[in-house]
Every structure is written in structure tokens, then in C-alpha cells.
Amino acid sequence: xxxxxxxxxxxxxxxxxxxxxxxxxxxxxxxxxxxxxxxxxxxxxxxxxxxxxxxxxxxxxxxxxxxxxxxxxxxxxxxxxxxxxxxxxxxxxxxxxxxxxxxxxxxxxxxxxxxxxxxxxxxxxxxxxxxxxxxxxxxxxxxxxxxxxxxxxxxxxxxxxxxxxxxxxxxxxxxxxxxxxxxxxxxxxxxxxxxxxxxxxxxxxxxxxxxxxxxxxxxxxxxxxxxxxxxxxxxxxxxxxxxxxxxxxxxxxxxxxxxxxxxxxxxxxxxxxxxxxxxxxxxxxxxxxxxxxxxxxxxxxxxxxxxxxxxxxxxxxxxxxxxx
Numbered sequence: 001x002x003x004x005x006x007x008x009x010x011x012x013x014x015x016x017x018x019x020x021x022x023x024x025x026x027x028x029x030x031x032x033x034x035x036x037x038x039x040x041x042x043x044x045x046x047x048x049x050x051x052x053x054x055x056x057x058x059x060x061x062x063x064x065x066x067x068x069x070x071x072x073x074x075x076x077x078x079x080x081x082x083x084x085x086x087x088x089x090x091x092x093x094x095x096x097x098x099x100x101x102x103x104x105x106x107x108x109x110x111x112x113x114x115x116x117x118x119x120x121x122x123x124x125x126x127x128x129x130x131x132x133x134x135x136x137x138x139x140x141x142x143x144x145x146x147x148x149x150x151x152x153x154x155x156x157x158x159x160x161x162x163x164x165x166x167x168x169x170x171x172x173x174x175x176x177x178x179x180x181x182x183x184x185x186x187x188x189x190x191x192x193x194x195x196x197x198x199x200x201x202x203x204x205x206x207x208x209x210x211x212x213x214x215x216x217x218x219x220x221x222x223x224x225x226x227x228x229x230x231x232x233x234x235x236x237x238x239x240x241x242x243x244x245x246x247x248x249x250x251x252x253x254x255x256x257x258x259x260x261x262x263x264x265x266x267x268x269x270x271x272x273x274x275x276x277x278x279x280x281x282x283x284x285x286x287x288x289x290x291x292x293x294x295x296x297x298x299x300x301x302x303x304x305x306x307x308x309x310x311x312x313x314x315x316x317x318x319x320x321x322x323x324x
Contacts, residue, residue: 019058029136038100049315075104075168091175094119110160118202123159131166134307163313165306179216187234191270204270208263247277
């Protein structure tokens with residue numbers, strides 16, 4: 001049988017199993033629809049319209065290849081459950097683990113955890129995705145290997161799209177070894193001077209007064225890095241600070257020091273440029289309207305291409321939940 005040509009929604013998935021076909025059948029070709037998971041990030045981008053049918057994606061770990069550092073998992077699976085399976089083989093993923101949070105929710109929102117400095121962005125970990133289009137068809141993008149892209153890398157586009165371009169059913173994720181040693185240290189120190197002195201820290205967080213650092217790796221290396229941190233005034237602590245969740249700002253990493261935010265009202269990811277705010281983003285730090293207009297136009301054209309009738313997660317705002 002001749003395979004239909006790949007279009008902007010990815011190639012049609014002719015190898016899907018019954019669980020994925022049933023999910024696509026439940027989505028169907030018409031009517032507003034949304035997929036729910038643990039609702040841990042339900043407010044990101046705004047809640048879908050109340051008229052949307054609520055569905056759940058299939059769950060379960062389909063295949064795990066420890067030697068290849070990849071795992072195929074259905075998106076209704078809890079991240080904690082996935083990490084439990086991987087931990088038995090000394091591996092994990094970069095997906096943030098929140099109580100009740102699902103793989104599909106993490107991928108759809110696309111927000112990396114506070115370990116992005118060491119792990120890289122979440123979207124880099126998604127090698128392949130199977131999703132349901134606005135027409136109710138199963139499609140596939142990417143491939144189950146690191147070198148999987150020929151043409152458009154739709155996985156990067158879909159991650160962080162809040163389910164407005166396609167509904168995730170199954171993904172292949174890159175895994176990583178669990179570090180044999182991990183230690184958080186904190187104290188009053190200049191994080192911008194500390195960053196170049198440490199070897200690949202997992203995270204450096206700063207609230208304008210206190211600096212928190214995550215050290216991961218071989219026990220001897222962690223001990224050596226802890227010595228450098230101790231010389232700067234940092235001592236071992238239980239973990240990172242509570243991350244504010246009201247406002248969120250992304251700037252060039254070098255601009256963090258000059259933002260002029262009041263200490264204690266934010267937590268910044270040093271070396272990354274993300275700022276988590278305890279209140280709304282100050283007006284002076286929002287992008288001007290002339291910069292927003294081209295982004296809005298790109299968003300409108302993509303939505304019209306992938307979901308011309310606006311049935312996938314209607315009411316969600318991509319710019320309100322852009323991946324980082």
C-alpha cells in the first residue's frame with residue numbers, strides 16, 4: 001500500500017496499535033476537545049473552553065531500551081511512574097516530576113524543570129511523537145533515534161504548544177543516567193561569579209540575595225565542587241527554594257543581574273535566563289507591542305494550518321504558556 005505523503009501535520013501513522021487508534025477515535029473529526037492529565041499545570045495558557053470534551057490519553061511504558069537511552073511511553077502515564085521504571089535501571093528523564101503530573105502534560109506545556117542548566121531544555125529530549133490531528137487522524141513526527149530528523153522537526157514545534165496543534169498520544173524520550181551523587185548547597189554568594197568556577201552544575205538559582213546550587217555527578221567530583229562552593233560561603237541544604245508560579249520572564253542570561261527586581265520576589269535560573277516571579281511581570285519588562293506582533297502572526301498562521309476550525313484546546317493561549 002502506498003504511504004500518503006507527509007504534510008505539515010507529520011506522516012500518517014500506519015503502525016499504531018489499538019490503544020492509539022481508540023484514542024484517535026475518541027478525539028474524532030469534529031467538536032471542541034481537550035486532553036486532561038493531572039491538571040498540575042492546567043492554568044498555563046488559560047483553561048480550555050468549557051464546551052470542550054475532556055479525554056484522557058492512553059497510558060503505559062511501551063518499550064524501554066536502557067542501552068540506547070530511549071523510552072517509548074504513552075502520554076497518559078504519570079511522570080513519577082515512568083521515572084520509577086527507569087530508576088530500576090539507573091536512568092531518568094528531564095521531565096519535571098510534579099504530584100500527579102503526566103508525560104503528556106509535561107510535553108504539552110514544554111516547561112523544563114529547574115535542572116535545565118545541566119540537563120538542557122525539555123524539547124531536546126523528545127525524539128518522536130505520535131499525536132492526533134484536528135481531523136482525528138493519527139500522525140507521527142521524528143524517530144526513535146538521536147539522528148532522526150530529515151526535513152521539518154515537528155516534535156520541536158509540538159512541544160510546548162499546549163495541545164493546540166495536535167493531541168499527544170505517545171512519545172519517545174531520550175533518557176539519561178541517574179547521577180550517583182547529588183547535593184544542594186546554598187548561601188549568600190554572587191552566582192554570576194560562581195557559575196564559571198563550577199563544572200557543569202545541575203542548577204544555579206538566585207533570589208537576589210541567596211544562591212542555591214545543585215551539584216551532581218561522581219561522588220569525588222561532587223565533593224570537589226562542594227569545596228569550591230563552600231569557599232564561596234555556601235553550605236549544604238535540603239533542596240531548592242519554593243519556585244514562584246505567578247509570573248514568568250525569559251531574558252538573556254547576562255541581563256539577570258540588571259533587572260532591578262526586589263530580592264525575595266523572584267527566583268532566577270542563572271545561566272539560563274528564566275525568572276519565576278511572585279507577582280505579575282512588571283510592565284517595564286514586558287516585550288513591546290511591535291515585537292509581539294510578528295510572533296502573534298506566526299502563531300495565527302500555525303494554528304490555521306494545523307487546526308483550522310479551532311477545535312483543539314480552544315481558549316488556550318500559546319503565548320501565555322510558551323515553552324522554555
